[in-house]
Amino acid sequence: MKYPLENWRRLKRGYRFGEKTFYSDFHLGTDYIVPVGTLVFAPYSCEIIKSGNFSEGGNTIHVRFKRRGYGLIIMRCMHLSKMSPPGKYRAGDILGLTGNTGKLIRGAHLHIDLSRKKVQIKNRQNFIDPEEFFSQTKKL
Numbered sequence: 001m002k003y004p005l006e007n008w009r010r011l012k013r014g015y016r017f018g019e020k021t022f023y024s025d026f027h028l029g030t031d032y033i034v035p036v037g038t039l040v041f042a043p044y045s046c047e048i049i050k051s052g053n054f055s056e057g058g059n060t061i062h063v064r065f066k067r068r069g070y071g072l073i074i075m076r077c078m079h080l081s082k083m084s085p086p087g088k089y090r091a092g093d094i095l096g097l098t099g100n101t102g103k104l105i106r107g108a109h110l111h112i113d114l115s116r117k118k119v120q121i122k123n124r125q126n127f128i129d130p131e132e133f134f135s136q137t138k139k140l
């Protein structure tokens with residue numbers, strides 16, 4: 001397995017999972033502070049099932065993969081400057097480049113959130129803490 005970004009452990013974090021932000025009282029994922037144009041990697045073999053530009057998250061991709069102990073996961077990566085096209089990717093392939101697109105942003109970063117099976121914005125219980133997820137699945 002790879003992490004979605006290089007130097008994962010040492011990267012500066014912005015809002016973390018569950019924290020209050022300037023736009024919400026519960027952050028659905030974790031923000032990783034990286035300059036525009038930083039490579040985003042596939043952590044596992046996966047499929048980009050959706051990509052598009054949204055007013056709040058900017059350029060966003062939905063990446064689907066399966067993990068033991070979790071089942072099907074949808075990982076959203078937001079605020080990208082470039083998105084790889086929908087399709088299948090292997091661990092380590094490039095999924096896009098980070099950026100600062102979208103309204104809900106104050107400076108370049110990568111927002112990652114993880115959902116079980118499908119994204120249900122209003123269902124906080126269905127989101128997984130990315131920090132916990134990536135530190136646990138690394139050991140499997």
Ligand SMILES: [Zn+2]
Pocket residue numbers: 015027029030031111112
């Ligand atoms: Zn965020």
